[in-house]
Amino acid sequence: MKTIKKWGHGHFFSSRILFVFLIVFTLFEAAEVITADKKQLIFEVALKDKNPQIDKKSPNATVVHEYKFQLDSSNWFYNFVLENNIGPSPLNSLTFLIICYCGLLVTLNLNPSDFFGKDVSRPISIAALSLILFYFIERYTYRSFRSTVLETTNNEYMLVQLENSWMLWSGIGLAWIGKMMKRGYQLQKDQDLTI
Amino acid sequence: MPIVVNLDVMLAKRKLNLTELSLRVGITIANMSVLKSGKAKAIRFSTLEEICKVLDCQPGDLLEYMDEESYQKLMG
Numbered sequence: 001m002k003t004i005k006k007w008g009h010g011h012f013f014s015s016r017i018l019f020v021f022l023i024v025f026t027l028f029e030a031a032e033v034i035t036a037d038k039k040q041l042i043f044e045v046a047l048k049d050k051n052p053q054i055d056k057k058s059p060n061a062t063v064v065h066e067y068k069f070q071l072d073s074s075n076w077f078y079n080f081v082l083e084n085n086i087g088p089s090p091l092n093s094l095t096f097l098i099i100c101y102c103g104l105l106v107t108l109n110l111n112p113s114d115f116f117g118k119d120v121s122r123p124i125s126i127a128a129l130s131l132i133l134f135y136f137i138e139r140y141t142y143r144s145f146r147s148t149v150l151e152t153t154n155n156e157y158m159l160v161q162l163e164n165s166w167m168l169w170s171g172i173g174l175a176w177i178g179k180m181m182k183r184g185y186q187l188q189k190d191q192d193l194t195i
Numbered sequence: 196m197p198i199v200v201n202l203d204v205m206l207a208k209r210k211l212n213l214t215e216l217s218l219r220v221g222i223t224i225a226n227m228s229v230l231k232s233g234k235a236k237a238i239r240f241s242t243l244e245e246i247c248k249v250l251d252c253q254p255g256d257l258l259e260y261m262d263e264e265s266y267q268k269l270m271g
Contacts, residue, residue: 193236195226 012107019104023097030093036086040070041078043142045149045157067157069149081141095134102127116181116188124178131171135164197266199259202231205250220245233270 033039045067046053055063073079081091088096102123109118142162149159206216217227222242229235230242243254250257261269 190236193229193234195222195230195235195238195242 011112012110015107016104019100019107022100023104026093026096026100029087030090030097033084033087033093034090036084039079039084039086041073041082041145042085043069043071043082043145043149044160044162045069045153046160048150048156048158069153069157069159071145071148071152078141081137089138091134091137095130098130099127114188116184119182119185121178121182121185124174124181128171128174128178131167131174135167135171138162138164197261197263199261199266199269200230200233200235201257201259202227202246205252205256209250211250216246216249219249 047067053065053067055065057063070085079090081089083089083092105123106120109120111117139162143159146159149157206212213227213231214224217224220227220242222245230238243257246257247254
């Protein structure tokens with residue numbers, strides 16, 4: 001009830017609206033992915049030995065070909081973790097939902113005139129942890145398909161490395177911000193209790 | 196923190212109440228109450244000086260060190 005009362009008041013109103021919009025959008029997107037019938041896991045692959053991915057058209061222009069490898073999978077874990085041809089993976093949506101909800105909690109509790117008045121380090125740390133966990137789970141599950149791609153394509157194509165390291169760095173950055181917010185809150189509390 | 200603030204003892208000795216003391220020292224009654232209840236984390240020398248001036252006492256009359264066990268017993 002207190003949270004609902006705070007909703008329309010104070011700062012960060014537009015941020016709250018944005019977070020709610022993102023939560024609703026992600027829920028719809030996740031529902032579409034989960035309920036889809038014909039789902040296939042999708043991987044980015046490249047030709048292993050030759051290099052016709054790059055097609056030189058002129059001395060200063062090239063066409064780069066991208067190859068996608070789509071695979072049927074009945075394993076719930078792979079379907080949960082890896083991206084598919086319908087949209088982002090349910091784990092990706094779940095992580096994004098956690099981050100948006102944490103962001104919403106932070107904007108509800110943060111007051112620019114009393115920045116360290118409330119402890120908002122916990123939601124920030126949860127968001128950081130979920131990003132870091134997602135990075136490792138997705139990366140290592142994706143990599144486990146390296147041999148599958150080679151075998152299925154008769155050694156013709158190889159799996160391209162997943163580019164999700166931004167998640168790890170964002171997670172580390174958020175964890176650091178969470179730590180700073182916690183320290184700030186403790187210092188503010190000490191300051192408030194200094195007579 | 197096993198530092199006990201004996202403000203209530205000094206107030207009783209000087210026959211003063213907390214409101215009067217807070218008015219004479221120039222800090223809010225809420226802050227004075229925090230100090231009296233032992234919830235304060237620190238006290239400024241300027242505040243201590245003013246309280247000592249008003250109560251005509253020494254800092255040692257207001258603050259007392261206790262070992263952890265006795266402090267826990269006192270605070271319940």
